[in-house]
Amino acid sequence: MTVRQKALIIDDEPDIRELLEITLGRMKLDTRSARNVKEAREWLARESYDLCLTDMRLPDGTGLDLVQYIQQHHAQTPVAMITAYGSVETAIAALKAGAFDYLTKPVDLERLRELVSSALRLKTVRAETAPGDSRLLGESPPMKALRKQITKLARSQAPVYISGESGSGKELVARLIHEQGSRGDRPFIPVNCGAIPSELMESEFFGHRKGSFTGAIDDKQGLFQAAHGGTLFLDEVADLPLPMQVKLLRAIQEKAIRAVGGHQESLVDVRILCATHKDLAAEVEAGRFRQDLYYRLNVIELRVPPLRERREDIGMLADAVLARLTEGGPAARLSPEALEKLRSYRFPGNVRELENMLERAYTLCDGDEIAASDLRFSDAPGSDRGETGDLSKIDNLEDHLEDIERKLIMQALEETRWNRTAAAQRLGLSFRSMRYRLKKLGLD
Structure with a gap:
């Protein structure tokens, strides 16, 4: 005999309780109802629930009180808040307190069913998801804390702003939040906001x-429709032009979009994750990013540590990169001196720079061991940056100029997430010239 899942409904309005009970009953859920915080706590003490739905305003407290209580005493139970229409601040406060998601009154039954189904999938996801992830390597305290935060955020539908330097692994973190959550079997759509021409941006996001x-x-079909039921990851969100920021804010608030040339809005169920290597608060202060959109995207901030803050992970990361490079062939390894040299380097390009550096070193080294002399640094203390005027440091002018050119192109590629067109524009080059230089310098 199949055990039916249970939901607890907390609302002081009989009509709302009845509507929720009927809808959830048709979804084959057993329901219990409470009129206030006191009754809700009594039900929670008696039995466990697969889902809680609570109104914001209750006779003896608020829904936020219940969210916080459930987080402390029944952390495995997802709780969704029901708020008055247009109460954006209330919804954000609920998500920050740990609510799984929220609904607005009058309750849209299709949205309610989507929310319930998504919350109930969490139990299946928890059973299937192994602790940690082999793609997010590192045993340093910052990485252990990051994995724990990812697991917690995966249980929510709250928008997450992932901050961190270029190359630190922000997209991987976004993928893990998606995969470990209730939307893990739905689409994950990443988009680089800085790589879309402004005149095509509305069509790309909303379709036409x-x-x-x-x-x-x-x-x-636009990116929002493609991500329906899943997650839309807005990378380099600070690069969105202001007119597009207005349209994006409305789509997030209304959970609906209108295609270019369309006359009707269509509902979309999308979780928004975003990232940028820029300081988003500073962009708001400078007037380049809307404050209201910032507050909608930055409900929860998750910082990805740069590689220099977790130097003890470099050996593990290097081993993984070399194992991938030598798959099917003889294993490569770092000499102790090479590993020490890597650990003393500041890595402005983070994990991505480490991967590129090891790939070059492996290609150029003699034998299966990478020596310290095989490593080439782009920003190491004592490197030629800042010393271009000292002829005693230059053995060959052509090689020296090529090295400078390589560093600048690598920096532009890192900053544009390896979008060659955007990198060429940043350097003032044509795409053809960029392609030629990449080939000449062995970077293609």
């Missing part, structure tokens, strides 16, 4: 209808 502009020969 045939004939809506020159070149629109067919209907096109």
